Amino acid sequence: MKKILFAAATLLILAQAGFIIVMQAHGKQAFLEIYAALNAEPITYVNFMFRVIAWWWMLPLACAPLSFWTYRNWSNIRAALVLFVNAACLLALCGTSYLAAMWTGNLHVVSGWFA
Numbered sequence: 001m002k003k004i005l006f007a008a009a010t011l012l013i014l015a016q017a018g019f020i021i022v023m024q025a026h027g028k029q030a031f032l033e034i035y036a037a038l039n040a041e042p043i044t045y046v047n048f049m050f051r052v053i054a055w056w057w058m059l060p061l062a063c064a065p066l067s068f069w070t071y072r073n074w075s076n077i078r079a080a081l082v083l084f085v086n087a088a089c090l091l092a093l094c095g096t097s098y099l100a101a102m103w104t105g106n107l108h109v110v111s112g113w114f115a
Helices: 002-037 044-051 053-072 076-098 107-114
Strands: none
Touching: 002 044, 002 053, 002 076, 044 053, 053 076
C-alpha cells in the first residue's frame, strides 16, 4: 500500500512537471491561436500567466520533498494529505491555464463551443 500511494504521488508530480514543460514550449502560441480563431483579444490574465510561468516550477519542487518525507515517515493521514496536495496543485495548474476565460467573464465567447 505504501509503495502504491507513493507511486501515485510521484505520478502526480510528474504530471505537473510535464504540464509545465508543454505549456512553456507551446502554450503561449496555442492560446494566441485560440483567441485569434475566436476574433477576441487575449485577456490580460493570459499575458500575466505566461510572464510568471517560470515560477510554476515551485509547485512540483515543493510537492516532491513532501512526498519523500511522507514515504520515510509513513502515516495514512500524511499519505492522504500528500495525494490531496499533489492533485490540488495539478488541478490548479490546469485551472490557471484553461479556465482563465471563464474567470474573467468571457464565457459567452467559449459557450458557442458547447451549443
